[in-house]
Amino acid sequence: MNKIKINLDILLPDVPNEKDACVNRIMSELKDVHGIEGMHIVPEQSHAKAQFCFHYDPSIISVEKVTEIAQQAGAKITKRYRHWVAEVNGIRHQRQTKLIETVLQNEKGILAISASAAGTIAVEYDTHNISLDKIYVLLEKQDLQILNKHKPALPKVVPIAEPPKKSTHEKHEHKEGEDHEHDHAHGGIFGKNTELVFSLACGALIGIGWGLSFIETLPPLIPKILYIVAYFFGGYFTAKEAVQTVAKGGFEIDFLMLVAAIGAAILGSWQEGALLLFLFSLGHALEHYAMEKARKSIAALTELAPKTALLKVEGQTKEVKIEQLKIGDIVVVKPNTKISSDGIVVKGSSSVNQAPITGESIPVDKTAIDNPDVDPKEATKLDAKHRVFAGTINGNDLLEIKVIKEATDSTLSRLVKMVNEAQTQKSPTQQFTDKIERVFVPAVLILVTLLCFSFLVIDEPFSKSFYRAMSVLVAASPCALAISTPSAVLSGVARAARAGVLIKGGRPLEDLGTLTALAFDKTGTLTEGKPKLTKIQPFGTLTEIQLLKIAVAVEGLSDHPIAKAIVRDGKEKLGNEEIPQAHDMEAVLGKGIKAALGDNQIFAGNLTLFESLDEAKPSDDITQAVKKAEAEGHTTMLFRKNKEYIGILAVMDTPRQEAKETLAQLKQIGIRKMVMLTGDNQKVAEAIAGEIGITDPMGSLLPEQKVEAIQKLAQQEGKVAMVGDGVNDAPAMAKSTVGIAMGAAGSDVALETADIALMGDKLLLLPFAIGLSRQSKRIITQNLVISLGVVAVLIPLTILDIATIGPAVAAHEGSTLVVVANALRLLAYKNKQAPAAG
CATH class of the missing domain: 3.40.1110.10 (Calcium-transporting ATPase, cytoplasmic domain N)
Structure with a gap:
């Protein structure tokens, strides 16, 4: 029996790693080929990509035929299954994302969809059953406006974490389609603030009506008319969303609130119904405003890169759009302007502010390379002093830069795309709350239905039973629960990105803070x-x-x-x-x-x-x-x-200058075990460890032994993070709970393989990231306690008639605003030592 190994990125060029579902798909395609006896994945020791190892019978099939069949199968899968991510306008709150997911998930050809309240949609689809244009139409039917519709796709998309499945045989994709364009965000005659203006108008009319009701000479009809007009302003957006939701087969809180307000009107309680709509619409408007603040923090990343560049052609410069730049072009960067592309400095020297990408607070000196004809493909091997990134800011001197990446593939573009994708990935806590909601909402509806008929058991009029049922309906609506985790994840990811830390979603954000053990690669990480x-x-x-x-x-x-x-x-x-x-x-x-x-x-x-x-x-x-x-x-x-x-x-x-201080901080915040993995001999490992504070040096390790060490450490500690450069350490990172890549700026491999990427080559970002993770976890826990606690208190109070619709909606909307405001505290998280876990 013979063997042949073929690199994963040759057969499936758009697959980031061996965890991707398409790896299993190509195996399924090839399992019945006569002559191929078996296949498995082996980590490539000196590359990030894994390899397929095929076992074949040379008497039946040749090595050339095995390679040809494998490449044909890979091309077939890559061509058929696509993965598209886009930014959209029109998602106003977290509950709307579930409706979007539910509606589109039922379309033939859409295999998985994940929507974020921050305005990001990730779709996996089968091109044999649905086109990208049809997906555009479906999203637009959901009143979503797709941004950058006609811009070219960004490469190498990271798969959505744990997407909902339709069936075990369905597939997905890897190439992004195209992004989108749009004109104007959701709003009305007052733009994006229309709902807030309408809500305040509703409140003013209620206040005026209530004041006029004390004037005995004034007909009672006048306050009533003001309350009816208040219904229009307070209920306009509520009714609009309720109708849209019901038309799409959904059943959301907007509809429930509208029913409660109509019920109050039927019972003659116009003032109370108007108050309900005022508080609900005000809460919605403020929630939308607060989430917009978090969205803008991420959107600011896209504004870092300049729109144009000064292209040097035959000794002259001309201004061109950055999308027109090609690899190998020479661009001129004037003093105190933004650098337009990832590149190599070929002329001049200057200090460059890299904070937008790496989080470094001090400008970094950049100098020209000796050989200006250097191949752009060799850029990653060059010293950092010769390399620059799009979106960073030049100092006081003129630079000439050779472009090494097109605009859509620059470090900044990839960072923006991955931050957007991170928003669509649900954390363990969010998955837990989704499960609670799936049981909780039907149970509440059953309870409300039963309470509507309580007049048959209790000696009271139907109107009172109906009113109580509406109060319970308002009290039990899980708005705060729905937004509690996504708002914290969004804020945490945005804050990390601003500091030069890319966190790919809620799972690594939550997991990092629970760790008590870290494993480090030695060379280039600790040294x-x-x-x-x-x-x-x-x-x-x-x-x-x-x-x-x-x-x-x-x-x-x-x-x-x-x-x-x-x-x-x-x-x-x-x-x-x-x-x-x-x-x-x-x-x-x-x-x-x-x-x-x-x-x-x-x-x-x-x-x-x-x-x-x-x-x-x-x-x-x-x-x-x-x-x-x-x-x-x-x-x-x-x-x-x-x-x-x-x-x-x-x-x-x-050792790195900051290694000892970093490890001391990690020990202080409760990291019990810090392991160093190295191929150097044990004496060297122990010498370095003693100097910087490593607790467990492990030397003379082959790459596969590093993987075994991670697995053993995970068994001992439950969870473990692997910190490395993302290249030779990729197999070990894949086996860890959280893979953390150092110096990921400019490194495609590190960005793709790690769960968390420290964009700057700075170990001191690690305690910050752990501290942010722990703060995020605490805020998520606080939000869950607040949201569930309010519901747990309000339901019995409304059932017992202690609280009515007014107080119920005030508490309900108040708790929603509290959890969003609590989550937004993460945007102001300071780079300080984190308290110990647990």
Whole structure:
């Protein structure tokens, strides 16, 4: 039996990772192919994408045929199943999203739909049964105005988390279709504030009518007319939404409130009915206003990028739309203006404010790359000082930038898209509240129906039974419950994005704050990711300066990373000292190098080199000095001039400057276990761990062993987060409760694979993210207690006639506003140490 491995991104180019449902679909497509005996997914150790491993019988089918069939199946799936995300106007509250989901979910070809009160729709559909144009029409029938309708799609969409399923055999998509355009948000003659104006007019008419009722000489009909007019202003939007909802087969709180108001009018209680409509419409208007504030916080991201760029063509510049920029174009960025695209600085130097993308408060110095003809595809390998992002702000100097990403694929565009998608993903708490509502609402309707007929059991008129039933109906409406979690998730995601932390939905937002264990990749996460000269130990009468001159001269002939580190840091220490010229460098036994310096032969390498080189072995003292340095986590280079040992230089991948402080903060907020996973030997791991405060260093790990370590840690602690760069750490991230990518700005892989992406390369964002998560969790809990508590108190009070419709609706709308206002506190969350979990 033979095997062949094919990269996931070759067969399914739009699938972000092996968790996607289309991975199972392609397996289903291929399982019955004669000659293919089996297939499974294996993590690619040096890439983010997984691989398909096919087991086939070479006597039946060739490797070329296996590849051809697999690629045909992948193309078939990619072409058929689509995933489209768009921003819309017209969603005014959380309850409306459920109606939209219910109506569209029943359309043939729509496999899953998720709507956010923030105005984002995510749809998965089968192109064999429904077109994107038909989806536009369906959404517009729901009175939604689709934004940016004719703009090109953004690439590589992340699948919706836990979408509702129709059946086990249905499929979904991966390519976004197109975004949308629109003219004006929901409103009326006073624009978006029409409902608030109508509500205040209703309240004014009630107040005037109530005041006039005390004038005995005035006919009672006049206050009554004012109350009737108040009905119009207070009930206009309520009636409009109620009719629309019922017409679409829904049964919402607007309809229930309208019935209660009509019932009050039938009973002659015009003032009380008008008061109900006033409070309900005012609550709706204020809820809409409050949620709009959270929406604007996210919408502000889209305004970061400039609309145009100065394109350089044949030495001249012309202004073009950013959508016209192509990879490889050169754009000119004037001082104190926004950078128009992700790119490489090819001319000039300046400080750039990267706060809009990475959250860094201090501008970062950017300089031109030595080779302006560098291939844009190599950009991710370049030093950060040469790379810039769209939406960041140039300092006081002119820059010329080579475009490395088109506008729709820039880091900013991807950030905006993913934040929007995050809003459609329901958190565990929201899924729980949805389950409560599914049971609670029918139970309330049954209770209200029974109370309407209580006059048959209790000696009272029907009017009183009906009035009590309407009061209970108002009291039990779960408006606050419906909005309690989404409003907090929306605010939390928006606040995180503003600080340079991308949180992909409610689940990671909630999970992060419950963690007590974190696993870190070492290289590039806890350490700088590049060796530095850390130890200079000359022997005999030689000085440090003399040893450095010899070492820099000899190592300057080598292109080994350790040699480069010695030369770079050595020259910095030597300053203006003159460095001699070495020559005739050659490798010796693969364990070091030899070079000529004047009339002397200089050898540099590890202990093994000198133990096997000749009879001039290092002394016991020198051997012990080398081993001591290595035990401390250093990589050593022993130097010998002719037969004389002249000194030791040691390099080390040093801890990040903020690593110790970050881990101390994490310990202070209740993270009990902090594990470091590394392929370096255990002594190096322990040396680094002791320096920065890691509790459990684990060295000498292969990539698959890192995955096993995460699984074991998850079994011990229940939940665990994996912090890495999102590339080599992708398999371990996939096995963790929450995958956190460092320095995700500009990295497609990190953005796609992580649940949480720290856009800036800053560890100190981690305590902030955990603190925000815990605050979000607390606010969600508070909101649930408030919303359920008010309902639990009001239902018995209205059944016992202690509270009537007026107080019930006041408490009902009041609790809705309280939970929204409570959630909005997250927008003002400060970057401070978070209290411990639990």
